[in-house]
Amino acid sequence: MAKQLPENLKGVHIHFVGIKGTGMAALVEILFHAGAVITGSDVAERFYTDEILEKLGLKALSFSENNITDKIQYVVYSSAYKLDKNPDLIAAVKKNIPCVLYTEALGSYSERAYSCGICGVHGKTSTTGLTGTILKELNLPSQVLAGSVINSFGGTCTYTSPLIAEKERNQGDEASSENAQNFNGKNIFVAETCEYQRHFMSFCPKKIILTSVESDHQDYYPTYEDIRDAFVDYICKLPENGVLIYCADDKGAVETASIAGKKRPDIKMIPYGQNAKGDYRLSFGKVENEKNCFKLELFKNCGELAIAVPGKHEVMDAAAAVALCSELLRDAGIVPLSNYQNISRGLINFTGGKRRSEIVGRFKTKSGNDVVVVDDYGHHPTAVKTTLEGFREFYKGRKIIVDFMSHTYSRTQALLKEFASCFKSADEIILHKIYSSARENPSDFNITGLTLYEEVLKTGIEENRVHYFEEILDAKDKVLELLDAPLTGAYPDGYLFVTMGAGDNWKLGKAILEQ
Missing domain, CATH: 3.40.1190.10 (Mur-like, catalytic domain)
Structure with missing residues (x-):
């Protein structure tokens, strides 16, 4: 199988399997503007990359062997999908169409x-x-x-x-x-x-x-x-x-x-x-x-x-x-x-990127408190610590509430103590179950979201400042209650509510804004 894309991409039909992935959508943009003909497939769930594809006049198809027509000359696929499991890829292999992994396609483009x-x-x-x-x-x-x-x-x-x-x-x-x-x-x-x-x-x-x-x-x-x-x-x-x-x-x-x-x-x-x-x-x-x-x-x-x-x-x-x-x-x-x-x-x-200290909205609570809602992808304890320290310095006049969802059991278990001590710049901490990865089995680990909660309490942070909700949206009422509480003179500007992690707890920030 060829691992290289052609030098001249003008008119070359490339099909992307997993086209909604961030890296994949970015490569689609570049190859589209280089003159390639693009089609692609992915899951039905809507992602922010759908907007990028729609600007190019593209729409992700559902996975199907019927997507692989005789006009397709190359298939680029995400590492999340396997040649012998995904219907598009199985069909492409049968037709002897060159299948190039995303990283190989990016590498091929980088050579020129x-x-x-x-x-x-x-x-x-x-x-x-x-x-x-x-x-x-x-x-x-x-x-x-x-x-x-x-x-x-x-x-x-x-x-x-x-x-x-x-x-x-x-x-x-x-x-x-x-x-x-x-x-x-x-x-x-x-x-x-x-x-x-x-x-x-x-x-x-x-x-x-x-x-x-x-x-x-x-x-x-x-x-x-x-x-x-x-x-x-x-x-x-x-x-x-x-x-x-x-x-x-x-x-x-x-x-x-x-x-x-x-x-x-x-x-x-x-x-x-x-x-x-x-x-x-x-x-x-x-x-x-x-x-x-x-x-x-x-x-x-x-x-x-x-x-x-x-x-x-x-x-x-x-x-x-x-x-x-x-x-x-x-x-x-x-x-x-x-x-x-x-x-x-x-x-x-430069004003940041999606899920990178991204201000997703602001509102006033019933009591008149001003709230800025931020979403951040930080999922390693060093990133969490430095990002929260940055917020503390940048938003000096705001009380900080962080909602954190740890990603992968292996990372949480290996760096448990580092995670437990990375929230010191926040005034209130909300934790959830661990957001697992498809590449690991939770039963292989002797750790849960509650383990991290208990470890945070061992660092000396007052128990009333740390809250645990197994499911994300179960924390909504508590967050609204915290944001509506009267503020002391130390926080004249209001609240900063941060959803942080590589999981899907960004949905909590969205729910708070909608309410």
């Missing part, structure tokens, strides 16, 4: 561009979104694929330079080659690349951003060393004199970069962060008027930069994005300092 991979246990999506939003302000031929809808991309998962979009419509794969200064005639392609099951090993990067490395995906990486070594192997995919931009404030990223550097001394190592030396040394500034201000050494004589999203971790992601964009400018023979205003504008234009 000057590709930059953004990886790390935390911060991939925000860093990718920030990079794309800055690139929108720069005169570089670029495409960006993120793992979520990015508001500043116009409510899609991808950004494509107008130079590329226009020429792709007219010329197919010869798009804007004359504009790709110093990139060997290729367009810049920036993509979020995932470490799970070593998926990023299909990608072909010239530059890599590494945001963080720590233990995660315990079902596939039982030890920290297992996941660290996967990142090392990915870095070693860089070509001779390739570039690694890594976080100097993350212990795992520093160790990973060091190991990779010993294996590949030709790789150019560029650190960013407070502990970095050089152009991308970071200094945190004030948090005021719902803006995070900061300085980078490269622009020390130009003034501060700022982003309009909460959390020091987002500032770190912004520093990484600025570093990548500045290095791409240098590759194109452009001085980054001359683009300070453009970079600054790109940063402030």
Whole structure:
């Protein structure tokens, strides 16, 4: 079976199995604008990616062998579906149609561009979104694929330079080659690349951003060393004199970069962060008027930069994005300092992504309390802790209520104590049953949502501040009661209600807003 997509995609009919997946929908956007004919299938449940597909005039079909017509030339499929189980895939195999895994298709596309991979246990999506939003302000031929809808991309998962979009419509794969200064005639392609099951090993990067490395995906990486070594192997995919931009404030990223550097001394190592030396040394500034201000050494004589999203971790992601964009400018023979205003504008234009500190609504309670409802995908204890700390600093005048649903039994069991201690920046904590994964059997674990609840109480948080409801919507009345309670002088602005996790407890925030 072929694992490559053709160079010229104009008129090529590609069928996507699992087309509603975020990464799949993003790849659909890019291949659609490259001239491919797209069809796809998925489950009937509506997802936010349905809106992306509808903007392209596409609608997901139900899974069926009848979807696989003789006109289809390639099938791209999500790893959630198996060649011998899904009816579309079974039919495609029978017809000898090349079936390409999503990660292989992404890797195939990355080969034809000057590709930059953004990886790390935390911060991939925000860093990718920030990079794309800055690139929108720069005169570089670029495409960006993120793992979520990015508001500043116009409510899609991808950004494509107008130079590329226009020429792709007219010329197919010869798009804007004359504009790709110093990139060997290729367009810049920036993509979020995932470490799970070593998926990023299909990608072909010239530059890599590494945001963080720590233990995660315990079902596939039982030890920290297992996941660290996967990142090392990915870095070693860089070509001779390739570039690694890594976080100097993350212990795992520093160790990973060091190991990779010993294996590949030709790789150019560029650190960013407070502990970095050089152009991308970071200094945190004030948090005021719902803006995070900061300085980078490269622009020390130009003034501060700022982003309009909460959390020091987002500032770190912004520093990484600025570093990548500045290095791409240098590759194109452009001085980054001359683009300070453009970079600054790109940063402030970034307002987050779907389920990434996303403000989903606000309302007044019966007693007149102002409530902001936020949804966030944070599902690792480090991400939960840093995100809540960011909210505490950003929304100083609001009382914070967090509703958290832990995702995967294996992660919760392996990181139980870390999860229990990650909620200290919240005033009230609501917990639920564990949101399982299709790849694990709950009966294999001696842990439940109640186990986490009991562990949180052991950290010294008052029992009346921690609440447990097995089912998500059973907590609705309690949340409404908490939000309507009188506020002390310490919280003059009202409440911040946060649904957090990779599960479906976002439905609680939606129910609260509807009521």
